[in-house]
Amino acid sequence: MTHIIPEQKRVFLPVVESDQLFPVGRVYCVGRNYAEHSKEMGDDPERDPPFFFAKDASCVVPASFSDVTGISYPMASSQFEYEVELVIAIGKGGRNLTPEQAVDAILGYAVGLDMTRRDLQAQAKKKGRPWEVGKSFDESAPVSPILLKNDRLSVDVAKAEIGLKVNGDVKQISRVSNLTWSIEEVICKLSEVFELRPGDLIMTGTPENVGAVVVGDEMGAWVEHLGEIRVSVTD
Helix, strand or coil: CCCCCCCCCCCCCECCCCCEEECCCEEEEECCCCCHHHHHHCCCCCCCEEEEEEEHHEEEEECCCCEEEEEEEECCCCCCCCCCCEEEEEEEECCCCCCHHHHHHHEEEEEEEEEEEHHHHHHEEEEEECCCCHCCCCCCCCCEEEEEEECCCCCHHCCCCEEEEECCCEEEEEEEEEECCCCHHHHHHHHHHCCCCCCCCCCCCCCCEEEEEECEEEEEEEEEEEEEEEEEEEE
């Protein structure tokens, strides 16, 4: 049987030091998982349960550690903002995972950008509507190649520096240890409301000092021990 329309292309992320690819399934994001970012967005940074939203898998743009990746300035927005994030690649699924199972579910780590149409997100928030219009749009999730988990890397990543610069100027800087909800806790909480599957990505939240970029700007986003991606904004 043939398809009545062309099948949409799947997105695959390279795996460092491997000829295998990671097929992207679903992309989950954690809202306001750094206290200082919660404050700048006008929220109480108390340790409330994490909340989740999603991007379509087609939003993912594979970004290289060696070359500049271009993304287009989005339609219908005049406030296009960056958010650097640690990304978790899920290799084993399940629901209601224990902390030990959450650790076992991690295949690897990556560097990502949760690009946001902040003006559209703000309009949606004001009216109590979902955030998809501000978060889930074309080329809104550049993600680096995946580094496979090992015991040393997991320890290092949990306390790694995370940051972003625009045109060479540092804009965001923090540490993964400042997450309100840790990597394992995020996985556990997410598995209480969605059955996780191999191929899922989890964007774990962004630190403070998010801001806007315009056409011609170049962002450098990094997580210590993983690497840095460079992403330019085109028209």
